[in-house]
Amino acid sequence: MLHGIIDIGSNTIRLAVYLIEGGHFEQLMKRKHTVGLASYVEDGIMQPEGIERAVEILQEYKKLLHCFKITKVAAFTTAALRNARNSREAVGEIEQRTGIKIRVISGDEEATFDFIGATHSLNNASGLLIDIGGGSTEIVTYSERQIVHKTSLPIGSLGFAKKYVSSILPTMSECTEMYGEAEATIGAAEDFLNVCEAEIVGIGGTFKGACALNNELFNLPAANRRLETKNIRTLISTFVTDLGLTQEMTVALMRSVPERIQTIIPGLVIANVLARRFQSHWITYSDSGVREGYIYDQIIGK
Known part of the structure; x- marks a missing residue:
């Protein structure tokens, strides 16, 4: 089955499409935007401009996923949104505007996923x-x-x-x-x-x-x-x-x-x-x- 994985990082926002069958997977394609999301954090607050950039890119990715009828989509975000004082509000706005559910992974989870991968x-x-x-x-x-x-x-x-x-x-x-x-x-x-x-x-x-x-x-x-x-x-x-x-x-x-x-x-x-x-x-x-x-x-x- 085709799966889309969206990684909203501090520097880049990536979409990778994988074919996952049983215990095996193959990366078919990936897209990347170098956004520098962490640079939109001022005094610990993610600024509206950063939210806007994230929304813009996720909407682009959503169109691609919709075109190819890829419904299995997982999106997660790391340090830039995780560490912002308005993390919950910023993530909530991005989710509301894009319709994409975003998981904020902790630093501990990120280290674990890094290790496994x-x-x-x-x-x-x-x-x-x-x-x-x-x-x-x-x-x-x-x-x-x-x-x-x-x-x-x-x-x-x-x-x-x-x-x-x-x-x-x-x-x-x-x-x-x-x-x-x-x-x-x-x-x-x-x-x-x-x-x-x-x-x-x-x-x-x-x-x-x-x-x-x-x-x-x-x-x-x-x-x-x-x-x-x-x-x-x-x-x-x-x-x-x-x-x-x-x-x-x-x-x-x-x-x-x-x-x-x-x-x-x-x-x-x-x-x-x-x-x-x-x-x-x-x-x-x-x-x-x-x-x-x-x-x-x-x-x-x-």
Whole structure:
């Protein structure tokens, strides 16, 4: 049966259509709008403009689903709407105007779905999983394919860009401010103080963009999904605005992360702090995450 999954994230709003049969599923198509929903939150309140953008995109997705008679539709939202003080009112208005029921998943649920989706096809039974989103960062440690610790931290690439970056790309001093908040927030996650993992399984746009930018800068194959953590600081220092950008650097940035130019460096700052904290040498990007985890747990598993 055809299912539509709508993921209303802090940075992007996505629709993916899956063919789900028994315990198996296949992604047939996906649509994505880079909205930056978290940037519409002012003083903790989701502004009417953000609600309007969400409604506009969901109505577009609804037309597509209706055209192909896809009636099995699940929509959920993460940090941007979850953390807004007017979350209930904002979500209620979007539901009323679109006719689409939206589930606000908690940070704990998001971390669980991330884990299920990303690790379902991995060979490693134990490890460390991280999802750096636009408005939050989920961290999961697991052993024997079971979650040991999980948390959702209120730091994300878009949130940092909005809070600290005055232009398109940050200055080194702005990076220093971001490092300070990331280190304080991650350091307060007591369950992870003694975690040490050589490799991180990374999901989400920051890690996808990091691999693409790393491949472009270090002349690696475009399909490569592994990143040495020591390269993260090089990526950050290359694209801060203090020394100016060469044409070659601009081409690399626009070619590899055109939709994440404003958020990639803030996201990499968080990634760098995490890699240092956990003494990780490698990051492997997984293309499966919260949507796939939702399918396994909420659709196939029921």
